[in-house]
Amino acid sequence: MNATDLKYFKSYLLEQKSNILNKSTEFRSEQLSAKQGLIDEAEVASLDNSLSLSIQLHERDRSVLYQIEKALSKLEEGSYGQCESCGDTIGVSRLKARPFASLCIQCKEEQEDPRNYLN
Ligand SMILES: [Zn+2]
The missing domain is CATH 1.20.120.910 (DksA, coiled-coil domain)
Incomplete structure (x- = not known):
């Protein structure tokens, strides 16, 4: 950034x-x-x-x-702008859409994946 x-x-x-x-x-x-x-x-x-x-x-x-x-x-x-989970860069375009994002898109998707609730 x-x-x-x-x-x-x-x-x-x-x-x-x-x-x-x-x-x-x-x-x-x-x-x-x-x-x-x-x-x-x-x-x-x-x-x-x-x-x-x-x-x-x-x-x-x-x-x-x-x-x-x-x-x-x-x-x-x-x-x-750093992912709280993996430490990767979240990305400026994602932050412009969601300035409070604390996870990168991959981690966010993983977190929201319903399959994870089964674990
Ligand atoms: Zn991440």
Whole structure:
């Protein structure tokens, strides 16, 4: 991977990270203003539903955030783009499609091969 690619992935990851962080800040202030506007029980119930939906989305963001942090620390270490299983280069085109990929396509396919579950 060359310096241009590294720069590309780093700025992509940092952008994704700030998107999620901005979103979670918005989420928190929405939650706060919703609570302040509570009127009756029925509204509390419907609010609970919409909140749990937001929290689910939030959970997913958190797992993406974890993957971003992991990828960023690999970028720092210089191991970004290396397969965690066989140590091979994952390939820039695969990483552009899946920037959080931690396995090369061969290892990924092996991992997903249903025959492996029989072992
Ligand atoms: Zn591999």
